[in-house]
Amino acid sequence: MSAAASRPWVRILAPIVLGLLVLALWQGAVVALKIQPFVLPGPIAIGTQFGLRAPFVLNAALITALNALIGLVIGTVGAAIAAAVAASLRVLDELSAPIVTAASVIPIVSLAPALYTMFGADAQTARVLIAALAAFVPVYFNTLRGLRMAAPIHRDLMRSYAASSGQALRAVTLPGAVPYFFTGVRIASSLAVISALIAEDFGGPIKGLGTAITTAVSSSNYPLAWAFVLGAIITGLVFYGATLVLETAATWHRVSA
Amino acid sequence: MSANASAAPRPSTEPAVEIVGVGKVFPGRRGAGVTALEDVSLQIEAGEFVSLIGPSGCGKSTMLRLIADLDAPSSGTVNVFGKPARQARLDQDYGIAFQQAGLLPWRTVRENIELPLQLHGAGRAARRARADELIELVGLGDFGDKHPDQLSGGMQQRVAIARSLVESPRLLLMDEPFGALDEMTRERMQTELARLRAETGAAVVFVTHSIPEAVYLSDRVVVMSPRPGRIVRLLDMRLGSAQERTDALREDEHFFERVSAVREALHGDAVASVQGKEAR
Numbered sequence: 001m002s003a004a005a006s007r008p009w010v011r012i013l014a015p016i017v018l019g020l021l022v023l024a025l026w027q028g029a030v031v032a033l034k035i036q037p038f039v040l041p042g043p044i045a046i047g048t049q050f051g052l053r054a055p056f057v058l059n060a061a062l063i064t065a066l067n068a069l070i071g072l073v074i075g076t077v078g079a080a081i082a083a084a085v086a087a088s089l090r091v092l093d094e095l096s097a098p099i100v101t102a103a104s105v106i107p108i109v110s111l112a113p114a115l116y117t118m119f120g121a122d123a124q125t126a127r128v129l130i131a132a133l134a135a136f137v138p139v140y141f142n143t144l145r146g147l148r149m150a151a152p153i154h155r156d157l158m159r160s161y162a163a164s165s166g167q168a169l170r171a172v173t174l175p176g177a178v179p180y181f182f183t184g185v186r187i188a189s190s191l192a193v194i195s196a197l198i199a200e201d202f203g204g205p206i207k208g209l210g211t212a213i214t215t216a217v218s219s220s221n222y223p224l225a226w227a228f229v230l231g232a233i234i235t236g237l238v239f240y241g242a243t244l245v246l247e248t249a250a251t252w253h254r255v256s257a
Numbered sequence: 258m259s260a261n262a263s264a265a266p267r268p269s270t271e272p273a274v275e276i277v278g279v280g281k282v283f284p285g286r287r288g289a290g291v292t293a294l295e296d297v298s299l300q301i302e303a304g305e306f307v308s309l310i311g312p313s314g315c316g317k318s319t320m321l322r323l324i325a326d327l328d329a330p331s332s333g334t335v336n337v338f339g340k341p342a343r344q345a346r347l348d349q350d351y352g353i354a355f356q357q358a359g360l361l362p363w364r365t366v367r368e369n370i371e372l373p374l375q376l377h378g379a380g381r382a383a384r385r386a387r388a389d390e391l392i393e394l395v396g397l398g399d400f401g402d403k404h405p406d407q408l409s410g411g412m413q414q415r416v417a418i419a420r421s422l423v424e425s426p427r428l429l430l431m432d433e434p435f436g437a438l439d440e441m442t443r444e445r446m447q448t449e450l451a452r453l454r455a456e457t458g459a460a461v462v463f464v465t466h467s468i469p470e471a472v473y474l475s476d477r478v479v480v481m482s483p484r485p486g487r488i489v490r491l492l493d494m495r496l497g498s499a500q501e502r503t504d505a506l507r508e509d510e511h512f513f514e515r516v517s518a519v520r521e522a523l524h525g526d527a528v529a530s531v532q533g534k535e536a537r
Contacts, residue, residue, distance in 0.1 A: 153359035156355070157353070160346060171375075
């Protein structure tokens with residue numbers, strides 16, 4: 001068994017076979033048990049809708065994805081700056097720690113109605129801001145942790161080299177924090193997509209995925225609603241995959257020596 | 258303090274390290290400090306290889322850190338090449354290696370070795386040439402562009418030693434640099450260190466737990482005891498010049514005799530005869 005598991009094609013093929021099996025069981029159950037589409041449409045119906053409405057799904061996905069992406073970038077940049085400031089000024093860190101911790105447990109999408117009142121529901125501002133706020137927290141905490149991670153031995157070395165604090169920052173602290181930062185970005189990417197999508201459910205004439213799912217459900221087109229859900233899943237996977245690639249590149253050769 | 262009267266044909270420069278009446282107390286909880294070193298005095302000549310040996314908590318690493326000015330003594334003075342330790346550190350008069358290699362994992366072997374040069378403003382071409390020289394010296398010819406995670410523990414430690422030598426320091430401080438290596442790698446590294454030391458002529462302060470290692474490498478062994486950290490004995494080794502320190506030496510009669518001498522001093526046996534000098 002272990003010999004088979006170590007073969008690469010088995011590792012790639014096995015989940016695909018499992019996935020197809022699940023889809024087949026799903027379709028079989030929907031047909032055999034006569035499950036109504038409003039309960040659960042079969043994968044073939046969903047796939048058909050997805051195929052037929054591909055341009056709509058893509059369009060909706062792009063609108064939501066753009067909000068998520070802008071939010072992710074704003075949140076990430078803001079969090080990195082905030083973490084750098086907090087790491088260099090301990091007082092500020094101690095002052096802000098409770099606020100940031102509190103922010104991390106707030107379901108940020110619940111701010112949507114309030115932000116819509118502030119910025120207007122028809123502008124994307126509020127949804128971008130929600131994605132940015134959601135992205136901020138994991139990036140901030142991970143980066144701060146990374147900046148604090150400088151190994152004692154590296155600090156000793158920098159001191160023995162009579163390195164200035166700026167030199168130590170550039171040679172040891174910043175490169176050491178990079179993998180932590182990208183781990184934060186990876187976590188934030190999924191949160192940004194989810195937040196941007198859910199925020200659409202609080203109103204506004206948006207053609208994003210969140211709105212599209214709600215609209216399809218209210219017009220009883222359940223397979224189409226599920227097709228948009230599939231679009232949301234794919235959008236989330238793209239964000240996750242892209243940031244995972246960044247993270248992997250940043251952590252290459254990072255096993256501490 | 259014995260200034261090692263028999264300091265034979267060495268250039269009459271100032272001593273590499275001069276420690277006078279040094280104590281170190283680490284502040285503990287509830288005001289009760291931990292005395293790591295108490296009234297320690299020691300002089301290390303230029304070009305001399307001195308090992309500090311003793312059980313855990315005897316302050317040998319603390320002593321090395323005081324020489325490196327990574328910590329400041331609570332009392333007494335530490336001079337390096339006639340200057341206060343702090344000035345010597347700022348002047349980059351020593352190279353240092355620890356038990357962990359402490360390489361920067363995102364830098365290649367060459368970039369790691371170049372680090373001190375880079376921090377001190379050496380030009381790119383000069384840095385590269387010097388790093389390549391050291392890569393050859395420590396026998397890592399083909400590994401200059403590898404990253405630390407692609408090297409074995411022994412190879413990483415070689416990189417760390419190369420890094421400590423890159424600015425040709427006259428003093429090398431080593432805190433159990435082979436402590437984490439297996440016995441075979443360790444012996445090979447010792448032989449190489451003996452060779453490197455012969456080639457560079459640097460004074461070495463070498464902290465170790467291993468009696469054979471101390472005997473094999475050192476001109477003198479400083480035996481320390483814990484609670485509080487003190488020097489118990491200074492033992493002359495003089496098992497021949499650095500060039501003669503080959504593996505054959507490890508099976509030499511004098512080698513075993515010196516090993517016993519260090520062991521007896523460590524265990525505080527009154528029997529410890531020989532030419533060991535009292536520290537105080």
